[in-house]
Amino acid sequence: MDNPHPWAETLPLLYEHLWARLIRGVHDRHAPARHPVLATVNAQGMPQARTVVLRGADQAAATLTFYTDLHSTKVEELRASPLATLHVWDASAHLQTRIDASVTLLTGDDVSETWQRLPEHSRHAYSSGPAPGTPIADSLAYTKTPDQVAFAVLRLDIQAIDALHLGPHHRRARFTRADHWAGQWLVP
Amino acid sequence: MDNPHPWAETLPLLYEHLWARLIRGVHDRHAPARHPVLATVNAQGMPQARTVVLRGADQAAATLTFYTDLHSTKVEELRASPLATLHVWDASAHLQTRIDASVTLLTGDDVSETWQRLPEHSRHAYSSGPAPGTPIADSLAYTKTPDQVAFAVLRLDIQAIDALHLGPHHRRARFTRADHWAGQWLVP
Numbered sequence A, B: 001m002d003n004p005h006p007w008a009e010t011l012p013l014l015y016e017h018l019w020a021r022l023i024r025g026v027h028d029r030h031a032p033a034r035h036p037v038l039a040t041v042n043a044q045g046m047p048q049a050r051t052v053v054l055r056g057a058d059q060a061a062a063t064l065t066f067y068t069d070l071h072s073t074k075v076e077e078l079r080a081s082p083l084a085t086l087h088v089w090d091a092s093a094h095l096q097t098r099i100d101a102s103v104t105l106l107t108g109d110d111v112s113e114t115w116q117r118l119p120e121h122s123r124h125a126y127s128s129g130p131a132p133g134t135p136i137a138d139s140l141a142y143t144k145t146p147d148q149v150a151f152a153v154l155r156l157d158i159q160a161i162d163a164l165h166l167g168p169h170h171r172r173a174r175f176t177r178a179d180h181w182a183g184q185w186l187v188p
Helices: A011-027 A073-080 A108-115 A119-126 B011-027 B073-081 B106-118 B120-125
Strands: A037-041 A049-052 A055-059 A064-071 A083-090 A095-106 A151-165 A171-176 A184-186 B037-039 B047-051 B054-058 B063-068 B081-090 B094-106 B151-163 B171-175 B184-186
Touching: A011 A083, A011 A171, A011 B151, A037 B037, A037 B047, A037 B081, A049 A073, A049 B037, A049 B047, A049 B094, A064 A073, A064 A083, A064 B011, A073 A095, A083 B037, A083 B171, A095 B047, A108 A151, A119 B151, A151 B184, A171 B073, B011 B063, B011 B081, B011 B094, B011 B151, B037 B073, B047 B073, B047 B184, B063 B073, B073 B151, B081 B171
Parallel strands: none
Antiparallel strands: A037 A049, A037 A083, A055 A064, A064 A151, A083 A095, A095 A151, A151 A171, A171 A184, B037 B047, B037 B081, B054 B063, B063 B151, B081 B094, B094 B151, B151 B171, B171 B184
């Protein structure tokens, strides 16, 4: 059986393909990379995970960007341990991408231009008032008031990308910043 | 605008619905809960995440089960820190489910009956030889020889479930074992 995904057969093609799919996630809200899972570790050493929205992907710098409410639990966790893993499952490509990164939190003047470009309806996700996760008596007993002070950007500096392709033969590779993204095949 | 998902409106209905969707994941390979993301923490304190296949869901005991190769990195991580979070994004229900759990690793005689029931073609995922993640010179320079000794079951004893429903109004609730799954609304 031929491999329906020839880009999985060499390390350089695979690496270019990974980035093409990440970049598509920034521009196409239906692309799998649009909604990755971001995993972090909380103060008790518990792993935590949530869906996030990919906002930027820069292959040359090997960085990804996300927006967040500054009062969210993930910000608290990343302040204590600025390490994250991002997970994308791309069903049509039969491709699992896992990205290890160090995370920088950008706030205030560093993100004011980004805030200015946000459409009004998007600003409700960044609000003053009770933080996400606060107990409330009824499901809708909350309001969200857009607040520029609550808007933050997470910049992920990628350290390693692990790609697993499930085809007629499974293939797995790991690309690291330390190795200038040359890549290494691994047992799947 | 009416809520197209009335099950999100009360804590008991929401809890029952969460379990119905988990149980569907066991029996329907196209259900979103079939392929959750399992997050763990490695020895360096880095979060790690990968797609897993849901094999069992027991609402009365509040447990979930998964199969794994005993030589996989996640087993090594769970032996050091037996805590995990499971993440399911159910696009059609607009529902994110996050499950905190303590994890028990079952091997040997405890899983031999389960191994006997596995179809032959499924056994290749549990093999002797180089462990998953071992560097290799070429993408296909590996073989997988089914080996019962490599077969293990992960039992997740659920401690808490956090559900986020994105509707005309967003709703979020947390259900805990300590609270006998009564549930608590949270600010989304």
